[in-house]
Amino acid sequence: MSRKIELLAPGGDVDAIKAAIVAGANAVYCGLDTFNARNRATNLSFDDLMGVIELAHQYQCEVFLTMNIVILEHEITGLVKLLNQIVNIGIDGIIVQDLGIFNLVKKHFPTLAVHASTQLTTHNPGQIRFLAKVGATRANLSRELNLGEIKSLTTLAHEHDVLTEVFVHGALCIAFSGQCYSSSVSVGNSGNRGRCSQACRDEYEITNAGNKFPLNLKDNSAYFDLPELVDAGVDSLKIEGRIKGAQYVHTVVDSWRQQIDKFVETGQLLSDNTNLYKVFNRDFTNSFLKGDLTKNMFIDNPRDNSFQHANDKHNAISVVQIQAVQKDLSEEKNAIGARVVEKIQHLSIAKQALTIRFSGQAGKPLTVDVTAGKHEFCVQSEMPLIASEQAAVDQSAIEKRFKSLQQGKYALQAFDFSGLDTGLNMPFKELTRIKKQVAFLLNDSVKVIPPVTLPKLTKHSKLTDTPTLSLLISDEKDLHLCDVTDADIYFKLPESFKKNCTKYIDILLRNPRLIPWFPAVLIGKDYLEAVKILERVKPARIVTNNTGVAYKAYEMDISWIAGPFLNTTNSYALLTLQEELNCAGAFISNEINQNQIRNIARPENFKLLYSIYHPILMMTSRQCFFQQTVGCNKPAIEDGCMLKCEKATTITNVKGISFAVDKQKGGYPSIYNHEQFLNMDVIDDFSHLFDEFFIDLTNIGSGSKAELDKVQLIHHFENLIKGDGEAKAQLDAMVTVSTHAQYSQGL
Structure with a gap:
């Protein structure tokens, strides 16, 4: 091979x-x-x-x-x-x-x-x-x-x-990478910033299935x-x-x-x-x-399972047997560690010693001899040195130009000027040229790329003077909400589809006001079925949390918005989306705080959106959360599980905090925080920045909580955006368990 x-x-x-x-x-x-x-x-x-x-x-x-x-x-x-x-x-x-x-x-x-x-x-x-x-x-x-x-x-x-x-x-990880917010939500340490606190390894109250660590793979x-x-x-x-x-x-x-x-x-x-x-x-x-x-x-x-594995391998049951096996494995571990130390002790990452010798006299070129590790070479000036009372080629002038060479992978030992006569002159630009040639050769004859200074980005104006409301539904029974509001209404599509089923195509064709909302994870035939929806419905615009659907929308010249699960946190991410894939707008991540949002620069003709009310997703998995919690008779997840299962339960950690474990038909098993995200402060802070404030009216992640009156919620949020002072109190009274801690703590 x-x-x-x-x-x-x-x-x-x-x-x-x-x-x-x-x-x-x-x-x-x-x-x-x-x-x-x-x-x-x-x-x-x-x-x-x-x-x-x-x-x-x-x-x-x-x-x-x-x-x-x-x-x-x-x-x-x-x-x-x-x-x-x-x-x-x-x-x-x-x-x-x-x-x-x-x-x-x-x-x-x-x-x-x-x-x-x-x-x-x-x-x-x-x-x-x-x-x-x-x-x-x-x-x-x-x-x-x-x-x-x-x-x-x-x-x-x-x-x-x-x-x-x-x-x-x-x-x-039990969760899809990039789609796990458990650490961010629970302790403020985001996995998207390398600070995962490993909630999937945490101990929980023993589940009905008899497990203390129900998320541990x-x-x-x-x-x-x-x-x-x-x-x-x-x-x-x-x-x-x-x-x-x-x-x-x-x-x-x-x-x-x-x-x-x-x-x-x-x-x-x-x-x-x-x-x-x-x-x-x-x-x-x-x-x-x-x-x-x-x-x-x-x-x-x-x-660590290594000691338990050793016990099992040697069928160690009695205390004496277990102690003997543990002793042998400990000694073997120590021996392995000693062998590794021996193997690596001669390896060095110390900087290579760099010596530079300068020599020359009037009428001759300036000669620079360089020695550094495998490198040994000589560079000469293209013009001779000139005798001059106003000497420019002195030690200080040379050191000023060549000292930056010690900032790389070499340790500059010293400059040697013993072979350089005094009272000599040469244009500074020639000294700079020699220095660049030395740097080029020290860099294995690869051209040194000069530093880049970014131009200041222009903060372009909003597309609308006043922010508007948009909302998300996922069930036909909520279609009546179209009659109570002028807000944009997104329709959440599932993560799994029955092959060749036209259910969602039919819903969208019958209700052209609905804007398709695509999930973050679409694998295999589910991605292909999602693409069919685009091809058959040909919507004017979509929201997608999946970059694969985004690419297909770009190919089809469909206007698309980057959803909140694309984790967008800076202006250059917006530029990538717009310049490469003709993206029309993006949700800004709910993980970042007020100060981290403030200086994001909107591209021209680009919409900015922010979710002010939604269930707080902690993690989504291709594995089943119910096998280790409430138990399941099936030995393994089948294709039908995604489409049929709609179980719900809770898990409670050792601190007594419970989380909703939710499975919608056509969805992956997910875990949600016990609190809803509700951020009304952002409307006062950033109505000048965001074109659209979004609310999620699906029932996903609600667990055992009573369903709220969605018509009332819409009216209260519309009034809140219009500046109605009473709306905030009304929403606080309706949404009794909520947080917007991420908006305070940020990343």
């Missing part, structure tokens, strides 16, 4: 990166202490990163920098400063979530390869086309996909010059699925674990390296995965890949 299969390893700190390199990783991904989605990892300093790149490249290992969070408006200047730095240090790619980075890279840093993070929730063909259009060179596919879905998307991606990457080992391992992944055409096999240490990283990477090499050489697999159980694990599952979503994916313990 000649095709390269990249083994991509995590690097939470320098030792973990070294361990990955010596274990045989083809690439590592790591983060700095800003702009990355693993704040709990140690992460790297910028000097560390430069040293890591130099070390990794010596071993033919690539380095990808994680910048996989949403970016706030005030951070754009710092982000561009960082891009200015990394574009010149040999980074092999950046991993991003925020759509605004695509705009910045495409315009100002086109040499950077951009990988779409799993946080972009990529799971259908339209999303591959979307990512190719905005400039992605690689897509990390959603972890929930099965092998058939992965193969289909990879084939399409390759047709668009996009590589695919699949997680093959490590922790599994086993770890992912595709160790024995390598042939199928190769057959699917996947380009990169990614190991999760940037908060894991060197011992873990080396063990897992080494095991996978051996498996890949064995398969490449012989077409056969190793049958022993014992070593994977000797480091942290929660036991293993490959059920997402197999499309077999059973109860066996769960484990009722989020802590």
Whole structure:
């Protein structure tokens, strides 16, 4: 087999990166202490990163920098400063979530390869086309996909010059990545900012099914699925674990390296995965890949399973047997750690020593001899030095121009002027030219890209003088609301459709006032059925939370609005949507606060929307929340579950806070906060910014709460937007359990 299969390893700190390199990783991904989605990892300093790149490249290992969070408006200047730095240090790619980075890279840093993070929730063909259009060179596919879905998307991606990457080992989130707000809602630490508090690992009051950790999945391992992944055409096999240490990283990477090499050489697999159980694990599952979503994916313990596995393997039952097994495993773990330390201790990421010697005399060129690691070269001036009483080529003039060379991957030891006569002159521009040539050669003869300064964005005017109200329904029984308001009415489409069913096409054709609202997740045939709705109904406009539907709307020249679950937080994300895909407007994320909203610049002829009332989604999953809570007789999720199941329950954490677990017909299982989001302050603060304020009148996430009078709600919200002082009190009286904490705390 000649095709390269990249083994991509995590690097939470320098030792973990070294361990990955010596274990045989083809690439590592790591983060700095800003702009990355693993704040709990140690992460790297910028000097560390430069040293890591130099070390990794010596071993033919690539380095990808994680910048996989949403970016706030005030951070754009710092982000561009960082891009200015990394574009010149040999980074092999950046991993991003925020759509605004695509705009910045495409315009100002086109040499950077951009990988779409799993946080972009990529799971259908339209999303591959979307990512190719905005400039992605690689897509990390959603972890929930099965092998058939992965193969289909990879084939399409390759047709668009996009590589695919699949997680093959490590922790599994139960929620769709990028669509989990549990940490943000509960403790103010957003997963979209790398501060996930791991609510899915939390302990809850014991459920009817007898579980304390009903959301806790086993770890992912595709160790024995390598042939199928190769057959699917996947380009990169990614190991999760940037908060894991060197011992873990080396063990897992080494095991996978051996498996890949064995398969490449012989077409056969190793049958022993014992070593994977000797480091942290929660036991293993490959059920997402197999499309077999059973109860066996769960484990009722989020802590390290390695000792329990050892007990089970040796059938240790008595206290003496267990103690002996635990002692042996502990000693083996210590031995593994010692071997890793020994293997990496000689590896250095220290800056290479840089020495620069200047020599010359009147009538001769200025000669600059440079020595730095593998580099040893000489650069001469294009004109001779001139004897002059007004000497310009002195030590201070040279140091002023050449001292910036020590800001890169080299440690400048000293300037040597012993061979340079005094009383000499040369134009400053020639000194600058020499310095640029030295920098070029030190940069492996790659042109140094000068710093970019962003032009100030224009804040364009609103499309309407006064903000309007819009509302969302999801049931035909609410169609009478069309008669009580002039507001725009969006109709929420499900996440799953019966194949070739025209139910929703018929509803939309019979009620042309309804504006289709597409969900965030549409996989497989459900995406194809959603596309049929666009093709048959041909609506004048839509709202979509799915970038695949957005791309199809762009192709069909349908006006589209980016929904709230696209996590839009800055002006450059708006520009990406408008300039690349002709987007007509966008919801601004409800995760950001008043100050973070304030300076967002609206593009020209672009609508801005904000949701002021909705159930607060915490997470959505392709797995079933009911198997571990109220219980379910089915051993696994079937195709019919999505279309038929409409269970609801609650789970209560150990602090006594309950959350609604809700499943609508045609929807994925979801968990909602016990409070509704109700933000009336934003109307006073930002009526000058937003064209439209939105309310969600679906019954999703209501749990056991009584249904409110929707006609009254509409009238009160309309009056609130018009400035009626009594409306606020009336809404407070109706919506008794609410919060808008995110508007205060932000990201």
